[in-house]
Structures are given as C-alpha cells and as structure tokens.
Amino acid sequence: MDDIIRAATICTQIWGGMNNILLSVGGDRTSLSSQLTKRFGVDFLAPVVESEETAAFIKEHERIRPTPFMAREDIVMTTVHGRAYSVVDMNGPLYEHWRREVRHGMSRDAFKPFWRSDDPLAGVYSVLFGRYPEPGDSLPTTEKSFELLVPRSLDLSSSDVPREMAMAISPIRATNLALRSWRSFGDYDDGVVIGDASSVDDLIDFWNLRASGADVSFWPSAYEGRLRDFNAGQIELVSNKGSDRVVGAVVGFLGVDDPEERVTLELPPELVAAVPADTNIAVARHGDWMWSDPTVGGPAPRAEQHTVIGAVDTLEDLMRIHVQLADPPFPDALAEGLVEGSQYWVCSVEPYSSFTESSESTLSLPFLPELNEWYARQMTVSEPFGLRVQPDGFDLIRSVYSNTLELWALNKRSLAARLFELGGLELHPSTPGHIADRVIGVLGGMRGSRFLRIPGVRKLLESERARTGITPGHATEIIKDRQPQSRKTGFDLLKESLFYWRQLTASDVLSHLLAQDVFRPGLRGLCPNCRLTTVIEADQIGAELTCPACAHRFSLATHLRNSEWVLSLSGVFQHESRREGAIPCVLTMGEILRSAAVFGGQIMLTAHDVKASGLDCETDFIYIELDRHHRPSVCIGECKGLGQIDEQDITNLVSVRKKLRDARIECYLAFGVLRPAFFNDEIAIFKRLLLQFNNEEALHREPHQLSSASGPVLFTSGELEADPWEARPAPEGLPHSHPHGLRDLAENSAALYLY
C-alpha cells in the first residue's frame, strides 16, 4: 500500500500524471502488467521500489520501446537548481492556469485534502485525489504551485468528503490541465467503482481504469459513509454529461473476475439512498478481462494542437524539414523561469503528407514501435532515442528548452528494405526493376505511363519498325490499331468504352510520346555511295551529312529528295527483350495506385529480388500501404503480358508473404496479365490461395471487418486497359463499387474471378 501511495504522490507532481498507469510486478499480476505495458504503449517504467523484480521487468520491456526515458533517465534528476522530475512537472501548467483563469475568477473551485497517515482510507484518498510529499521526503514537490489555485483545505480524517468536491479540482485532476484526451468509447465506464479499500489490486484497477479515460470515482465498501456524498455528486455529474449517453452512470464492481461466477451485484443501499430515485444506473463487473477491451490504451492526452510552417530544403534526393516550434503550452511559466528547462516533454508531429512526400522520401511512418530507434537514426540523427511512432504521426521527445525541430524525411527505399528485414528478408534492386524505373521515367512518371493502357501504344513500342525507324504517319496507324474484322480501329473501340479518352486522337497520343522523348527523330535515305538505306540521327545533321555505313560525306541538299523523317525508339525501349516484361508491371502498379487508400501515404517501388536463407525470388513490384492507423500492408506480385504465371514464382511469393506476416506485417499478393482472362491452371492456383488465406487471421482489422485474411489481387486486361482518368465504378455485383485500398481490391478480385 505504501508503494501505491508513493506512486500516486509522484504522478500528482507530473503533468498528465493521472494518465500514467500503475503496474504490479513480481506477484501473480506480472503478466497482466506486461499486457498493460504493451497496450498503453508505455515508454518509461519508473520503479517505485528498487527490487530484482522491477529491474527484470524494466529490462524485459525496454526492448519493446526504447526511448530516451527508458534508456538513460530516472524519474527524478539532479539539476543545478536541485532535484527535479525528469519530465515536465506541474509548476508550469498550474502557473499558466492561475494566470489565465484563477486570477480572473474564472476557475472551478479547487480543494486540497489531507489525512492522517494511519487512516484506513489513506490509500483510497491518495489514488482518488492525489497527494503531495511529506516534508522531508526526497521527492520534489509542486505543492506551492497548487496553492496558486487557492484550494479549500479539507481534513478527511475528521470529516466526510462533501458532495460539491466532485466538481472541484483535486491535485490529481489538476495534472490534466491544458491537456485534451482523445476519448473514443471510454465514457461507457463513467461513474463509480466499488472496491475494497485495503486491496492493492482494486486500487490499481481503479487507477488504470481512470488512466484509460473513464471518469470514475471509488466507493470503498467497508467505509462507504465517508465518501457517500462525494460519490453521489460524482454520479450526478456523470449522469448530466450529455444527452447522447445511453446509460447515466455505471457502477462497476472491481475484482469480479469470472463472468460465470454467481455473484449478485447489488447496489449498496447507501448509494441508492444518496442519489435521486430516477437516476439511470448500469451495473458492471470489472475483472482482468476489461483490459483486453479494444478502447483501452488509446492515444495519450495532448495539449492543444498548433499548425506550424516548416521550411523544406531538398539536397539531391534528401528532404530536410526545419520547424520553429510555436506557442508552447505554458509560455508565461517558461518566461518566468518556472519550468525546469532540461525536463522532457513530447512534441507530436502530424505531417500533412502532400507537402512532405516526394517520390523518394516520406514522413508517413508505418506504426511499428520496434522501429523507433531506426526511425530516429534516419530522421533525427543527433537524437537516436528521441522518437516514438504513433498511429497518426510521430512524437519527438525533447527537453523543454529546445524550440526548433530538424528532421530528415525518410528514404522510401530504405524504409521498404527495413520492413522486409523485420521478416528476415533482404531486398535487392534488380535489373528488371531498373528497366521499369526507366520506362516510367521516360513516359513521364506514373501519370504518363497510363498511355501504356492503350493496346496500340504497346504495339508501337513492341514493333520492329519503331526500333529501326518509322514515319509519324505509320506510327499513328499502329496506335489506331486497325482491326481486321471490323471497320472500326482498336483505338475507336477503346474510346467508345471509355469516358475521358473519347476526346483523344491517335496523333495526340503520338505527340505525348514525342514530347516525352520516347522517340528520336532521324532522316532515312539512300546513301549515294554505298547504296544502303540508313537513318541519320537529327543531331548529326548539318549542311553536310556523313553516311553511318560507309562514312562517305555528301550534301544534305542533294539527299533531301530521296529521304524522309522517321522516328526511332530511344533509350530503354530500343532493347526489345528488356521492355516487354516491364509494361505489365507498370500497368499493374498504376492500377493498384488508382485505388490506393490515401490515409497514411503509400510507397510504390519497381521489381526487386527478395532473399532469405533457402529463398531467392523476385517480385515485380513492391507496394506499401498505410491504413488509417498507419499500420503497414505490403503488396508483392507477378505480372505477365501474354505468358503464363509460373507456379514456382507463386510459391516463392507465398513464402515471402508468410515471413512478413510472421513479423506482423500484413501482406497481399497481386497478379496482373495483359490477357482478357487467366488460364484455367492459374485460376486453380488462385482459388487454392484464396482458401488458404481465408483461413488465416487478418492482421489489421477494423471492428466492422471480417477477421480472415484476403486472397490475391487479380487484374486482367479488363482492368489494366481501362480508362485511368475516370473514377469508374467496378462491375456490378462486386463487394466494393469504388475499391479503396488492397483489401477492397482483393475482395473484388475474389468475386470477379474466383467465385
């Protein structure tokens, strides 16, 4: 009990201290404590008592979230001014509250209770109201700052707690000044909990329930009289909170662990007598199981959010962001020197992704706390333990006196490699990947690559004539893609089924390709000397020409009559064997991006080799999607033009998927072909994958979603040749008419190709 009282005393002096959780270590609740540590994303474990058990527990959990607190600080540090807490204490917030509200008479009442140390309710009072250190205690105290609120002093050992104190600011409630909590569903637990005043477990459960966002008070079963009026006030307060509340107040019974246990949960008559008869009261059991509720351990409370402008400078492919922090939560207290400058606090950063994304770098970090140190070493080199990733951004742990932030955006390729490394996989750039990068680059990025959806464009890029020299007129004809059995061209047929492309002509398409330098112009003609037909490149043309075959020089003027301008494929398209594989990959990448979930940013990379012990394979692309909680999903796959997808390749990708999923990274497989349909044996394999994956648990699940993992994402020419500009709905009868993200795509694919 003394330990709990000391923990409550420490938390009362720390800003946000009411939201810290208390853990019991060494006894039968150690594993529950371990679960809570993970659940709440605890960064800093401070031992209230130094023992072998606490040391072992801290050592075990340091590995989960290495942050500066855990790595090198104690909760109390020695500064030039004496001893102080190592995180921001209550002096600043209380001074600011006094300046802004109390001195203008705007604050709620405050009260400062005290009691005899041998009072049987000493533990209850300490956790319920907070406590300041006794004179002579080695802990630093913020009691003087609390006096600024002119609190009413109350001796709780000689009188009951008055009803109106339920509305007043107690020392522990003051720790939430200037903080906002992100409570989601937490308030279904608001009310009173009934427990045993002498039970350490009950007091810890009460504390942690309140730390997870519930507005609760404590009803000590053998001593109810002393808190009866106060608790009646609390029930009234909670019941009047808002019209949207389903229940007025919840009375929870602590320590009723077994839901099957036949315990009659009867409200104490004292409590029933103290509240109005029409009060809407619900009764609940509070056992260890309540800590597995999904709403427990949400984001930590934060001070008011500010928008600040950052300066971004780009050095080659690296992006550096420089931010001047504005408006600290208590500027006056800082100016008055009331805040110890070396104390830590946390700056939460929620980047606006459109400004901090480039093709090479990003500030959207996958929510993987095990990468905290790695992120920090990449982004804030001088503070390798000062970053913790959050579901909506990241936090930088800094001392109060630092007023600027400097960050390097994260390189997307390094990030992808690091994610694969978590699954024990090495990622290596491959030659097909470099070629696809060049194809995308030459066509003008993923936007320009959409022209590859036009079959006539692909025919042109694959034609032998285009490599050796083709006239613009002939090139336009190939783009038009004349159909032998129809009076209409393939281009016309394509346009009829599309919306945005209806206005486009074949020569517009050729103009785009010319503007992107896909072709080199040259003059084709007969050499007067060797009589061979050659193409002289445009930049070799002057008043005199040199024959590339025989080096004979002759005048342009005489040559013009027998020559014509032609176009030859340039760069990466010149080498026929290389570009063919790239085109279906680029189209598949484009189709995935078209339905990309836009919550947390995405990464799309071209082909890579993936290696692990006993595994050496290739993926034709790597796509990483972050969901709304920044949890990463990886998509890898195989793309073919007309050829068949190789079964061994699929088996390899399934192995990669398993390794990533073993590292808690969701993984999807995607397959794209430029045919109207998959082959029967391909479909048979995909059906097997669907069955197999559907039997696995999905790693990132929203509450409303099915819990099984999704089958493969599948594309044929039906998707890959469709109009990329139109927000076209999926064919009728599919689960998602406007698919958004990998999961939707996979569910549509199953319905379209596999059922």
Ligand SMILES: [Zn+2]
């Ligand atoms: Zn010649």
